[in-house]
Amino acid sequence: MPSAVALAKTRAVVRCVMFAAIIAGLGLFPPIAVPVVAVPITAQTLGVMLAGAILGARNGALSVFIFLCAVGIGFPLLAGGRGGLGMFFAPSAGYLLGWIPGAYFTGFMTRSSNANLPKLVTACLIGGVGVIYFIGIPWMAAVTDLSLLQAAIASVIFVPGDVIKAVLAAGIARAVHRGMPAVLQ
């Protein structure tokens, strides 16, 4: 007879797995071209913020970890059909690795937000943008021998898109929590 505990544990694992698949699925969406900012927005970091904001810190980070493992062992799941170990040697690898603490912090801050939209947006901005850049920029500087400031300037073009994604993620996460209050256990 399966116990309720075993079922709850399995459900948590399956939710992490499902979110890893959602992050992969978001990579298949055609990049949305924003008229003002020339840089196309791929939806995958939106998935990272959503993972944290919907599943919570631990499970959100775990689902991103599962996704990155799948990419690392050779599944072409990153936006544009990229995958394999090469992705973790590119100058932008720090951003990918930053997704894990990014989802964790988003989830951590979501807990105390009480579905308050400005607080949720702040959580997504700090976790899904701030933390990811905090790891991505020094990593890029180290790999490319650029100074921190130069690496930061190179990343500036992605900021407007990421801010839009953070606002979107906060709105989507709030709606999902309202539609399905039991999801954050």
Add this chain to the structure above:
Amino acid sequence: MTAGVFVPGGSLLHCASPGIKLVVLASFAVAISLTNNTASLVIWTLLLAIAWWSSRIGWFRLVQLLRPLWLLLFVLFVFQSLIEGLAAGINTVFIISILIAAAGLVSYTTRTTDMLKVLERALKPISLLGGRPHVIAFAIVFAVRLVPFVTTVGHEVIEARVVRGGSRNPISSFIPMIIRLMRETDTMAEALVARGYERI
């Protein structure tokens, strides 16, 4: 599980054990990062070119691998050349390209299932902290299997919206899509437990 970046073949690189390939890749990465003169970089590049050629996976895959990076590499080259001289510019661009190419070569010549086994072995230490490496291996394969499911549900949600006279806007479809997928996980968890999942 053949949907990965793996390219089937029978070369020496294909037959080598995945563990050895990863150790060689790691040593190669360390060696390359410590190189700072162009002469030794040329030797490393030649070695890598020979390895790439011997694997018979085709040069176009190398182009595919590096093409998304050309703009970044070009900007880096200009930056480094202006600040620290032409040699530094060439070295930086070469080091990054060679590293990515070497890692890509390992991925192209190693079956995804073999990589999964290596990953499971590498994750062994987490069992000391109460984690279960084989559960993570299972989760990775399960997640890849669920990707087509996620896209199917995504399309269904968008179609349903269009039928009701709504727009094709993917963003407003995220909410019903995620709620549906999260509900689906309850059924999947029950099915897994019914099949003895908690005992693996």
